[in-house]
Amino acid sequence: MSDIQAIVQLAARGDGITADGRYVPLAAVGDSVDFTVQPPQIRPGPNHAAPACTHYPACGGCQLQHLNDDAYTRFVLDRLLRVLPAGWPAQVHPVALSPPRSRRRASLKALKRGGKLSLGFHSEGTHALVDIADCPLLAPELMAVLAPLRRLLKSRVRDGQGAGVAMTLTDDGVDLLLANVSAEGLAAIEALTDFANATDLARLSVEGPGGIDTLVERRQPTVLMGGVAVPLPVAPFLQATREGEAALVAAVRAAVGDAGKIADLFCGLGTFALPLSQRAAVLAVDAAGPAVMALGVVARRADRRVDVQHRDLFRRPLTPGELAGMQAVVFDPPRAGAEAQARALAASNVPVVVAVSCNPNSFGRDAKILVEGGYTLNALWPVAQFRWSSHVELVARFERQP
Structure with a gap:
């Protein structure tokens, strides 16, 4: 049959x-x-x-x-729209799709068994390690480090043990963090230093029981944000691709329009605060103390109008009173969303709220709160920087109705 x-x-x-x-x-x-x-x-x-x-x-x-690219971009768009009621939003912009070999950060695992070292990614939902020879997602600069890194780890990792690898491509070269790789003793230090020099790393750090130690810093790793070179901490959070970050920043700029006083909530190192500060005064708020401190330092050095505040917005969201006078608010929370902050925004008089999200489900919840509070979702920018993944991102513009 x-x-x-x-x-x-x-x-x-x-x-x-x-x-x-x-x-x-x-x-x-x-x-x-x-x-x-x-x-x-x-x-x-x-x-x-x-x-x-x-x-x-x-x-x-x-x-x-x-999926081919057309089918994949349709999936991305449908993934976002399915969490919203019919009719939202009024305008949907084309999907910004990052190209192959553009991923600038990656976390890999290494495992040595029977004298053979595997270096790669886990199969989904398992602890099985897939030893990768090539990855069409990773930037060529990261791929170039993998072969010599494999040789290094084979000599430095004991049989039956594993190691963690965090790679970040910065504007000054590759920033590498190794976990569970010993830097004790002259031989270990020399091997790691020689590796950093031979592969032209910007920085090499190791993480052990006592925390993270930077072993070699040949150049200070930085990333340009809004025309400002931002020094990066070890293993920083960055948008996955330069193209994805550029698409998100362009969408946020378009969404806030000519607002002259803006709050950037969950600001991190200043992905949005620094570009917005080129033409507006910005209040930048985040719970990550080192990030907001670094943002404050570089903003002052660049003579940018950025006022930073260290604050846990999950426990203490900015209140409607504190938001008074803001012409626009940008909020970019983690995957859990920002329900408490969304409720405070819904009760405020801020004319424009711009949501940046990496989770359509939590975004749908927060969007519903804003709309029930009197906002209209009038524009959506889908961003697919995690190419070939079900992980999608967006920028959405909400406008308070008079």
């Missing part, structure tokens, strides 16, 4: 869904699936693409390499 079904939509994690509700991993809309054989056989349709990586789908870094 024939049982061939078409894939009609994708689930939030990227699995294909048939008209009768069956989920099929690695299927695209327009594919047909033959369920008369086991495992079910996918017959590719017009939206299906050959994966760009030989490690797909074993590596857990990507879920959607089997």
Whole structure:
């Protein structure tokens, strides 16, 4: 008996869904699936693409390499719109999709067994380590470090042990943090120093039981934000790609318009505060003390109008009274969203609120709070800097109705 079904939509994690509700991993809309054989056989349709990586789908870094770019951008847009009521928003901008080999930060794992060292990413939902030879996501500068790093770790990691690797591509070169790699003794220090010199690292740090120690700093790692070179702490939070950050900043700038007094909540190192300060006075607030301190220092040196405040916005959101006089507020919370701050904003008289989100579900909740408080969601900018992933980001503009 024939049982061939078409894939009609994708689930939030990227699995294909048939008209009768069956989920099929690695299927695209327009594919047909033959369920008369086991495992079910996918017959590719017009939206299906050959994966760009030989490690797909074993590596857990990507879920959607089997989609072509048009199908992937439609997935990104649908992923955002499905959490919003019909009719929101009035204007949806094109999806900003970061190109291959543009990822500027990555966290990898290393494991040595039987004298063989594996270096790569875990399979999704497991502890199985996929040893990667190449990654079509990572910037070439990061990929160039992997082969010599593999040789270093093979000599410095004991059999049966693992290590952590955090890589960040800065404007001054690669910033590398190694965890569970000993820097004790002259031989270890010389090996790590020689490696940093040979690979032209900007900085090499090691993390052990006592915390993080910078072993080699050949150049101070910085990233340009709004025309200001911002010194980076070890293993900093940065947007995943330069292209993604540029798209988010451009959207935030467009959303705030000509506002002259802006609050940037959950500001971090100043991703939005510094660009906005080029033409506005900015109140920058975050619970991360080192980040806001660093932002304050570079803003003063650059003569930018940025007033920084160290504050836990989850426990103590800015109140409507404290928000009085702000012409726009930008808030960019972690994945959990900012329910308490959204409620305070909903009770305020701020004319424009700009939400930046990396989680459509928490954004949908916070957006509902703002709309129930009298705001209209009138523009949405989707950003897909985690290419081939179900992880999507956005900028949304809310305007208070008179």
